[in-house]
Structures are given as structure tokens and as C-alpha cells.
Amino acid sequence: MTEARTVVAADAGQLAVLTAFVQEFWRTQGLPQQAALPFELALEEAFINVVTHGTADATTAVVAVVLRRAGADLTLVVADDGPAFDPLTLPPPDLSASVEARPVGGLGVYLIRQMMDAVSYRRVDGRNELTMVKRFTG
Amino acid sequence: MKIRVETLDRGAVVIPEGRLDFGAAAGFPAELERAIAQAGGAAVLVDCAALDYVSSAGLRALLVAVKAAQRVRCSFALYALRPAVREVFDLSGFGKIIAVFPDRATALGAAAPTPP
Numbered sequence: 278m279t280e281a282r283t284v285v286a287a288d289a290g291q292l293a294v295l296t297a298f299v300q301e302f303w304r305t306q307g308l309p310q311q312a313a314l315p316f317e318l319a320l321e322e323a324f325i326n327v328v329t330h331g332t333a334d335a336t337t338a339v340v341a342v343v344l345r346r347a348g349a350d351l352t353l354v355v356a357d358d359g360p361a362f363d364p365l366t367l368p369p370p371d372l373s374a375s376v377e378a379r380p381v382g383g384l385g386v387y388l389i390r391q392m393m394d395a396v397s398y399r400r401v402d403g404r405n406e407l408t409m410v411k412r413f414t415g
Numbered sequence: 416m417k418i419r420v421e422t423l424d425r426g427a428v429v430i431p432e433g434r435l436d437f438g439a440a441a442g443f444p445a446e447l448e449r450a451i452a453q454a455g456g457a458a459v460l461v462d463c464a465a466l467d468y469v470s471s472a473g474l475r476a477l478l479v480a481v482k483a484a485q486r487v488r489c490s491f492a493l494y495a496l497r498p499a500v501r502e503v504f505d506l507s508g509f510g511k512i513i514a515v516f517p518d519r520a521t522a523l524g525a526a527a528p529t530p531p
Contacts, residue, residue: 292437314468314499321470325437372508384471384507391506 278347279306287340287357289328295320295342302344308351308413315392315411316344316353322385323355323407326364349413353393356406363398364407418446426458426489428519432465435473443473447480451489459484460522464495469503481513490514494522 283298285291296317303313320342327340343354370384390396393409400406416439417432427450435443450459461477477493484491492514496504504510516522 289437296434296436311499317468318470318503321436321472325470325472370507373511384474388471388503388507 278345280343280345282341282343284339284341287328287338287359289325291340292321292324295324298342299344306346312413316351319353319389319392319409320355322389323353323364323409326367326385327355327357327359327362327405330362330364330367351411351413353409353411354406355409356404358404361400362405363400365396365398416443418443420446420450420453422453423458423523425523426454426460428460428462430462430465434468435466435476436468436470437472440470440472440476443476444479444483447476448483451480451484451487451491454489458490458492458523460491460519461493462495462519463493463497463500466497466500469500471507474503474507474509477509477513490525492516492522492525494518 281298281302283295285294299313299317299320302308303310303316324340324342339358341354341356343352343356345352345354364386367386370387372387386396389409393411395408395410397408398406399408416434416436419430419432421428421430429447429450431439431443433439447459447461459480481491494516495518496515501515504513504515514522514525516525
């Protein structure tokens with residue numbers, strides 16, 4: 278089992294640091310490049326949700342990101358110390374809406390669910406934890 | 416993300432290069448709307464050959480541009496999407512609300528005004 282962890286301020290400007298973190302893990306693990314995009318996307322969506330929604334009262338200071346490889350499973354955990362916020366309760370987007378009717382938003386969690394095999398949330402020790410797992414089949 | 420704009424006879428081609436993530440998406444609608452204004456009601460195309468990545472923020476920026484283009488009856492389309500970007504596009508249902516073509520020629524052909 279291999280694990281890498283990084284901690285950043287809960288600030289959208291830190292996204293580039295997290296992208297580099299994923300890409301570095303991919304490189305050191307020798308994983309196929311095209312398989313990185315779902316993780317980069319899931320990480321961005323999860324992180325931006327925390328920055329956008331979870332910082333309502335400006336108490337969220339840091340976001341910890343863990344990448345864990347065990348067998349064929351790759352796990353991504355995004356944890357923050359902000360107020361309780363479960364992104365999985367955000368309303369799903371209306372994918373059939375026309376341009377006029379379509380609200381601008383709601384896609385982040387939906388894309389995470391599409392990119393990952395399993396997504397779960399828990400609140401533990403005063404932290405929000407979003408865990409995303411994808412199994413590599415070859 | 417770098418953005419170039421090429422002027423055509425009948426509109427403009429916006430050429431983003433790199434990742435259309437949350438950070439890049441912030442300035443993208445303004446670039447697109449500038450191209451739409453300059454195209455003067457003709458066509459604005461987005462050449463996606465050098466677009467590595469798009470997130471929901473990037474899709475939102477494109478949606479804002481589609482709505483702006485529709486308001487002034489400017490046609491708006493993307494072409495040359497990379498497979499990974501195309502997948503995100505299709506998953507989110509955006510393929511139904513934004514025209515997508517394989518290349519510039521077909522995109523321009525579709526944007527040409529139909530003869531009377």
C-alpha cells in the first residue's frame with residue numbers, strides 16, 4: 278500500500294498545487310497517464326466544493342488530500358476542517374434541461390460520481406471527509 | 416491557460432491551450448464574449464485541439480458563452496475535442512446544448528448561413 282498526502286489552504290488558488298500533487302503521484306507510481314484525468318477532475322470538483330460551499334462562515338482553514346494505492350484500488354480522500362458539509366446532498370444537475378432552463382451549476386458531484394466507482398462522505402473528529410475510490414482493471 | 420483568437424471572414428476562432436479548470440474558467444467567459452461581440456453575429460468557434468482538460472467550472476464558462484451567443488444570434492460551436500474532454504462533455508449532457516464538430520471545416524460549414 279502506497280500513500281501520499283498533502284495539505285493546502287482552503288483557497289481556490291491552491292488548485293494548481295493539488296493538480297501537481299496528483300501528477301507527481303502518478304509519475305512516481307508509474308500509472309498510465311490517461312488514467313489521471315478522472316482523479317484530477319474528482320479532486321478539483323471535491324476541493325472547489327469545499328472552498329465554495331464549506332467556507333460559509335470562513336472557519337475552514339485547511340484541506341488535506343490523500344492518495345492511496347492498494348492493489349487495484351486507488352483511493353482519493355479530500356478532508357477539511359470546516360463546518361459540517363456533505364457535498365453528496367447537493368442537488369443533482371438537470372442534464373436534460375435546455376440552454377435557457379439550465380442553471381449554471383450542480384455538475385461537480387455528478388462528475389465525481391461518474392469518474393469514480395465509489396463515493397462516500399463522513400463527518401469525523403470535526404472534519405468532513407469525502408472518499409472516492411476507483412478500481413483499475415488493466 | 417493561454418487563449419488565442421483568430422479572426423475569420425465570418426467570425427472568430429477562440430483557441431484555448433491547456434487546462435480549463437476553475438482558475439482558468441474565471442477569465443474565459445470574458446474572452447469568449449469579446450470574440451462574440453467582435454464576430455458581429457456571425458460565428459464563434461472554439462478550437463479544442465489543445466485543450467487538455469475541462470472541469471465543471473470550464474463547462475459553466477462555456478454555458479455562459481452559449482447563452483451570450485444566443486442572445487445576439489451568433490452561432491457558437493466547438494471542434495476537435497480530445498477524447499477525455501469529449502467524455503466529460505457527453506457525461507454532463509453538454510453535447511446536447513453545445514454544437515460539437517470534428518474539425519474547423521465542418522464547424523464552419525455548419526455555421527454558414529443557409530442559401531435562400
